[in-house]
Amino acid sequence: MTIQDGGIVLHSRSGRPRSGHLGSRGRNPDYVAAFDAIFDRLDIPHAAIERVLLDSAPARAFPEDERLLATASDFAADTTAVVRTRMRAKMRAFGRSDDMPANEGNQNKKVRIETSLTDEEIVQRLRAVPVTALTPTPSFSGIGTSSSVERLPVSELSKVGPTHIRTALERLDAGDPASNFDPSRDYDVKTGDGHAYSPKKVFGLALEEALGIEARPGHFSVGWGTPCFDILEKAGMWIVPKSTSAARPKPSPSELADASESLVLTDEERTWIEGNPKIAAHLKKERQPSLAAEKRARFILDHGRLFCEHCQLDPVEKYGTEAGVACIEIHHHRTHVADMQAGHKTSLDDLKCLCANCHRVLHRSLSLGMAFVIEPSALAPGTNQ
Template sequence: MTFLRELMDTHSNERFTAFLREKAAEAKRELRYDPRQFLSMLGAEGGYSTVAKLVGGKNPSDGFVKLWESGRLDLSVEALVLETEWIRFFDEQLLKVAERKLKGAGYRYVRYVAAESSERLPAVVLKKATPEYIWRSVQLFQSGDVSHAFGSSTKYDLIDENGDRFAPKAVFGVALSMALDGATIEPKHFSGDEASLCFALLRDAGYQIVPKDFDSPSTDPASMPEQEWMEGDRKLVSHLRRERSPGLAKAKKAQFRRLHGKLTCERCKLDPVAVFGTEHAEACIEVHHSTTHVGQMGPQHKTMLDDVQCLCANCHRLVHRLLREEDKVHAHED
């Protein structure tokens, strides 16, 4: 039986699984090799269990042999465990098996060694970069009016609601600096990779972190839910797209919690946690763009956190109904 060097929780395992899927896609794209069995195992068991079974097996897997024949053992799970930041989740016994297989195949691997620094900030400090500060940081990068000590990203990009790309570690560093009242934050203070808390917090704030060669996701409003609100009014579609930006919504909620201690409806004052008796009831609170009417929103309109408000689902739906009726009246008058 093997044991984890560091506990791989569900969220980490999901990210590890996604990482392995990306490598499988690379093998298919570059080698015309479709690792169907591997992908099936990932879907059924997740990344950690799949790797433990394949690496821990007595003999090299069929996929290992295929990659050896193609001269791409760097894409084998053995190499991906040994040569990346994910090594910290696997015990030495399993790593030795991976090394033995790679050595036997003539592959020269280099064990991943994380850069250790006594100046690394603890997790409790990093978590002060809430979605509110991360959103504010993204706004600064969008404006181009930002200074920081971080270089350009070499492997990953953060994608904002407009599809623009920024260096994830730089965005997080600026956010953390704001959260710590302007303290100087440098690259040495935290790591930025797939297994890092930095990436986890950026994703929790509503932003995608993707490899540089990954195509930007579609921002087509037709892919959004609640189609009934989108028929016949392009400005209303724009309004909804702004509201449904995960970064904006999470930032507003984080700001509201910081200022008021909990999430409540700004219209009817509903306190969902008190009513339903569970913190999960916070899902009842949504974010609505309130200060600028959609008819007055230009294409370059910039939404600030004070432009949106927290509403319960009932009030939010009512406000949108009133908004739609108001637009009908204006259209009739025109």
């Protein structure tokens, strides 16, 4: 960083390292942290930023209005965090052609920040100290001084929280291409409203927000069981594999046992779910409470009454209206619960009405790997025998 004539030049992260300056790490490895700190401090105690421009040699070949990142009015209208997000998006998009590969291009550019302050006032606000000689220093979290990017430890990745992930999504929605990371190839990560994003882009930007670094693909991995996927899911997002990608691995017996122990079941579910942790784990996470009631109501509308679609038992006829209804349970027929992926959508046509006995035998057969065929109903819709 250079302070001169009431302005600040934040030098690019990239560029060839000079002899004696940070070894092989590049000349500004803390670019993101410095970028954020400068804008957080400059406008305190009062606004002082006049405008921000791209100032690299390639950028200076363009007119000033094309390389303008922000003005005083931008900082007056929005929070510093919002303006920073927009500036990052403009920086990454500047000078890129449509056919340029995702990880190529001048992604972190030299920036000039023009202020209404004197050089001394800038130094005081930034709490900057002059550097007479740079010496090699360890990289972030003790990863080393190598130019290669090594995997961050779980302790650092775990610092990413829901707030950082929400900010990452806002950056992507605002146009930040997260150019360090390729588009989604094996998995999508989806929000509750169905918007799909690249898991690497979301987690990479969240990592930048949490740690103040420039995140790279080598800092973390994606896949089932990785901190990346675990943290995204804890933040309320769905991981959805592409058609050719591996489905979520089935949990181990010990995981299923732990899940079933902490599950609180209704009386109806206890009649057929007890001792079957595979279904218990499903109920804990995915079952929609209103689904069974809606299926029963639709079945009565179509057939005139409830009965078991496998053995034809009419529990109301045998046990009476109030008690008999409890004998009919709802089974996921077309897609077994164990095979469902995150975000699976179930329609009423995917479900079957079964008596408790048939339902229990069916799930026992599934656990033993045996076939259990549900015979088509002998009653046509609308009949009432």
